[in-house]
Amino acid sequence: xxxxxxxxxxxxxxxxxxxxxxxxxxxxxxxxxxxxxxxxxxxxxxxxxxxxxxxxxxxxxxxxxxxxxxxxxxxxxxxxxxxxxxxxxxxxxxxxxxxxxxxxxxxxxxxxxxxxxxxxxxxxxxxxxxxxxxxxxxxxxxxxxxxxxxxxxxxxxxxxxxxxxxxxxxxxxxxxxxxxxxxxxxxxxxxxxxxxxxxxxxxxxxxxxxxxxxxxxxxxxxxxxxxxxxxxxxxxxxxxxxxxxxxxxxxxxxxxxxxxxxxxxxxxxxxxxxxxxxxx
Numbered sequence: 001x002x003x004x005x006x007x008x009x010x011x012x013x014x015x016x017x018x019x020x021x022x023x024x025x026x027x028x029x030x031x032x033x034x035x036x037x038x039x040x041x042x043x044x045x046x047x048x049x050x051x052x053x054x055x056x057x058x059x060x061x062x063x064x065x066x067x068x069x070x071x072x073x074x075x076x077x078x079x080x081x082x083x084x085x086x087x088x089x090x091x092x093x094x095x096x097x098x099x100x101x102x103x104x105x106x107x108x109x110x111x112x113x114x115x116x117x118x119x120x121x122x123x124x125x126x127x128x129x130x131x132x133x134x135x136x137x138x139x140x141x142x143x144x145x146x147x148x149x150x151x152x153x154x155x156x157x158x159x160x161x162x163x164x165x166x167x168x169x170x171x172x173x174x175x176x177x178x179x180x181x182x183x184x185x186x187x188x189x190x191x192x193x194x195x196x197x198x199x200x201x202x203x204x205x206x207x208x209x210x211x212x213x214x215x216x217x218x219x220x221x222x223x224x225x226x227x228x229x230x231x232x233x234x235x236x237x238x239x240x241x242x243x244x245x246x247x248x249x250x251x252x253x254x255x256x257x258x259x260x261x262x263x264x265x266x267x268x269x270x271x272x273x274x275x276x277x278x279x280x
Contacts, residue, residue: 105157107157107223112169124187164200166200
């Protein structure tokens, strides 16, 4: 949880399993039983298979907002299931990322520095699936699909109104990695070019041959909220931190400003991505 004294820290091991999917599943099963409806019938009326309904009820899969809204209507739940929509949306993400994604969704400005993989907001479905599939220890197929769906849902921020200001500084090495293979890489580079043309987005590349670099310590995200708060999100092995203290946020803010000055300009960066695309 984010603490006002400056730092919020969670580890994935400490926070595994929020219990919300299981709570939702019990409610869904109870309401279905009260309605005298079998899993197959509920599935048919909501557009899902009987086995998927079973997974929802057992808390093994997290349903979409669309399913929850439809199930509430079909079962005559009068809003009981709708009360869990926001918590279920949070549960789609790893525990260590749930606070950050809520801030991201409401931000007026976001700035990303990426050093290992393409940031989630820029990822294609195929690239995201490749990233989750190569994780060790491995994730099961249901979790991979859940994470991919949640990651893609975050990209709605690009068309949100009012539009937030979003910028990225990407290490050139990130763009050269062939995660998922050449076809996945080509699709990912094409997506970066498309998103880079949006009026509220600027993408910059930090070339490998730069002799100066302001952020060798790793990736981070800067978030500005609607009330003018500035927050820094920093990921590390099995944990993440949300910093709100002025000194830390100012330090990362200054570091990001220098990074942008050291990197290629947005126009030069898109031209560089096009060149890399031509070589794939």
